[in-house]
Amino acid sequence: xxxxxxxxxxxxxxxxxxxxxxxxxxxxxxxxxxxxxxxxxxxxxxxxxxxxxxxxxxxxxxxxxxxxxxxxxxxxxxxxxxxxxxxxxxxxxxxxxxxxxxxxxxxxxxxxxxxxxxxxxxxxxxxxxxxxxxxxxxxxxxxxxxxxxxxxxxxxxxxxxxxxxxxxxxxxxxxxxxxxxxxxxxxxxxxxxxxxxxxxxxxxxxxxxxxxxxxxxxxxxxxxxxxxxxxxxxxxxxxxxxxxxxxxxxxxxxxxxxxxxxxxxxxxxxxxxxxxxxxxxxxxxxxxxxxxxxxxxxxxxxxxxxxxxxxxxx
Amino acid sequence: xxxxxxxxxxxxxxxxxxxxxxxxxxxxxxxxxxxxxxxxxxxxxxxxxxxxxxxxxxxxxxxxxxxxxxxxxxxxxxxxxxxxxxxxxxxxxxxxxxxxxxxxxxxxxxxxxxxxxxxxxxxxxxxxxxxxxxxxxxxxxxxxxxxxxxxxxxxxxxxxxxxxxxxxxxxxxxxxxxxxxxxxxxxxxxxxxxxxxxxxxxxxxxxxxxxxxxxxxxxxxxxxxxxxxxxxxxxxxxxxxxxxxxxxxxxxxxxxxxxxxxxxxxxxxxxxxxx
Ligand SMILES: Nc1ncnc2c1ncn2[C@@H]1O[C@H](COP(=O)(O)OP(=O)(O)OP(=O)(O)O)[C@@H](O)[C@H]1O
Ligand SMILES: [Mg+2]
Numbered sequence: 147x148x149x150x151x152x153x154x155x156x157x158x159x160x161x162x163x164x165x166x167x168x169x170x171x172x173x174x175x176x177x178x179x180x181x182x183x184x185x186x187x188x189x190x191x192x193x194x195x196x197x198x199x200x201x202x203x204x205x206x207x208x209x210x211x212x213x214x215x216x217x218x219x220x221x222x223x224x225x226x227x228x229x230x231x232x233x234x235x236x237x238x239x240x241x242x243x244x245x246x247x248x249x250x251x252x253x254x255x256x257x258x259x260x261x262x263x264x265x266x267x268x269x270x271x272x273x274x275x276x277x278x279x280x281x282x283x284x285x286x287x288x289x290x291x292x293x294x295x296x297x298x299x300x301x302x303x304x305x306x307x308x309x310x311x312x313x314x315x316x317x318x319x320x321x322x323x324x325x326x327x328x329x330x331x332x333x334x335x336x337x338x339x340x341x342x343x344x345x346x347x348x349x350x351x352x353x354x355x356x357x358x359x360x361x362x363x364x365x366x367x368x369x370x371x372x373x374x375x376x377x378x379x380x381x382x383x384x385x386x387x388x389x390x391x392x393x394x395x396x397x398x399x400x401x402x403x404x405x406x407x408x409x410x411x412x413x414x415x416x417x418x419x420x421x422x423x424x425x426x427x428x429x430x431x432x433x434x435x436x437x438x439x440x441x442x443x444x445x446x447x448x449x450x451x452x453x454x455x456x457x458x459x460x
Numbered sequence: 461x462x463x464x465x466x467x468x469x470x471x472x473x474x475x476x477x478x479x480x481x482x483x484x485x486x487x488x489x490x491x492x493x494x495x496x497x498x499x500x501x502x503x504x505x506x507x508x509x510x511x512x513x514x515x516x517x518x519x520x521x522x523x524x525x526x527x528x529x530x531x532x533x534x535x536x537x538x539x540x541x542x543x544x545x546x547x548x549x550x551x552x553x554x555x556x557x558x559x560x561x562x563x564x565x566x567x568x569x570x571x572x573x574x575x576x577x578x579x580x581x582x583x584x585x586x587x588x589x590x591x592x593x594x595x596x597x598x599x600x601x602x603x604x605x606x607x608x609x610x611x612x613x614x615x616x617x618x619x620x621x622x623x624x625x626x627x628x629x630x631x632x633x634x635x636x637x638x639x640x641x642x643x644x645x646x647x648x649x650x651x652x653x654x655x656x657x658x659x660x661x662x663x664x665x666x667x668x669x670x671x672x673x674x675x676x677x678x679x680x681x682x683x684x685x686x687x688x689x690x691x692x693x694x695x696x697x698x699x700x701x702x703x704x705x706x707x708x709x710x711x712x713x714x715x716x717x718x719x720x721x722x723x724x725x726x727x728x729x730x731x732x733x734x735x
Pocket of ligand 1: 162163190192193195196197198199237
């Protein structure tokens with residue numbers, strides 16, 4: 147018998163507003179499963195419904211339709227029991243600004259009913275984990291954005307959760323802080339924690355996620371492992387050309403005819419092919435003089451572009 | 461995902477029931493904060509002391525004894541003794557209600573403190589009950605501080621005045637619950653003006669500074685409906701050494717008033733916090 151998934155969503159829906167006139171469907175009947183020990187990603191542009199989905203899984207926002215089972219229990223009826231086993235990192239940091247860094251961890255543990263001794267021990271461990279020990283007794287107002295994010299993540303781990311939900315964990319962080327966070331998330335995964343995360347960053351999704359779904363306007367448009375999605379929805383390589391407006395008008399059609407799939411973006415042209423060097427030399431042969439030209443591997447960004455016709459970060 | 465196959469799937473069925481810190485954790489949070497900001501509480505004691513000195517003692521020097529209480533002469537009530545219990549009731553009211561209106565509004569709308577608390581096993585009920593408990597404790601603490609000042613000024617004439625403390629808890633409960641209801645109705649910081657528009661007249665006219673007998677009968681009936689009037693009655697009688705079944709009326713009033721406010725507030729909070 148295959149193991150039961152940790153999260154199962156069936157025809158899951160989220161509708162905001164009053165029924166009737168101002169109703170808005172943010173999540174429109176999605177199905178997915180999250181298995182134990184994996185890192186599962188929700189990918190999509192602004193407003194795709196990622197956060198709405200996460201908030202329903204976190205049992206903080208009621209399900210409007212369909213079924214949502216988490217750790218074998220129904221999200222609609224067993225909210226507190228499920229939340230006891232989750233760690234939640236919301237999209238916007240909601241650290242307690244009236245308390246110090248350490249107090250944030252201490253009180254959060256108390257919300258889970260942990261004893262005073264237990265939260266002291268956990269707080270010390272987590273301060274170390276988030277590299278915040280030196281800031282422990284400062285007010286959270288004195289933290290940088292990245293430190294604040296690390297505190298939010300440390301806080302979500304205070305109850306040693308089975309599943310950690312991370313809504314855009316690294317948005318707004320500098321590259322160094324992002325890499326530190328990734329390292330911490332890998333560490334959690336190695337310890338057997340199941341991760342569920344949303345992101346705008348394709349490299350992040352490729353690095354962190356075992357499996358992901360691509361969401362667009364409240365629906366799931368593709369599902370699979372990152373490499374699988376790349377091979378299914380796009381070619382092996384991409385030629386990126388930046389042209390002057392004049393060249394673009396003159397050679398656009400000719401360049402388009404070189405490949406089976408072509409994207410015309412605001413600032414560049416993308417030519418999809420399995421042999422980038424060959425297409426690049428044929429592009430030069432048309433007479434076009436690109437300002438820049440490069441051949442690269444296809445990424446999830448290209449998958450997203452193929453599926454939705456839009457670029458992910460707008 | 462072959463690694464997942466041989467691991468047992470955790471479900472919640474085998475686990476002990478979910479624990480939550482409950483209302484107690486909410487009170488603990490406030491205690492943590494007031495460890496840094498306790499001077500605020502001291503400031504709240506200072507305000508009624510100002511009123512007591514200026515009105516009670518200053519105007520008291522002109523008034524002498526309060527007409528309509530126990531005649532003039534030895535057994536009559538001196539004016540500061542009349543005003544002190546009313547100010548005690550007001551302190552309990554303000555101490556509790558400020559907490560669930562001013563302080564809670566920020567946590568509800570600006571800081572979004574409750575949002576993160578509700579991602580834990582804590583429920584809206586835990587949050588509301590915890591904040592109410594803390595608010596009434598805080599109200600009682602301010603009242604106790606003020607009682608010490610009143611005692612030091614030699615205004616306490618009867619041991620029954622100790623009933624002030626449990627009564628302050630009841631007053632705190634009524635107004636903390638009212639505040640909890642009010643905070644769900646507030647849209648922005650400007651709306652606090654409206655609260656002042658109700659609270660100030662109530663403070664001035666709820667027999668704080670002169671007895672009910674001053675008003676014509678229809679106005680008396682109106683004043684008797686005010687929660688602050690009932691709170692003052694609950695404190696003033698024992699403070700002046702008059703203890704009897706008459707105290708049950710304001711006690712019952714405040715209990716019903718507080719419970720009803722709390723019930724409505726809970727329903728409204730549930731919809732505000734669980735969108
Ligand atoms: N509380 C709410 N009330 C009404 N509409 C909402 C609410 N929350 C979200 N929405 C709408 O639902 C849609 C999906 O929002 P959601 O926050 O889930 O998107 P997202 O994928 O997380 O986007 P982003 O990448 O910008 O965070 C948006 O159109 C948004 O305007
Ligand atoms: Mg979002």
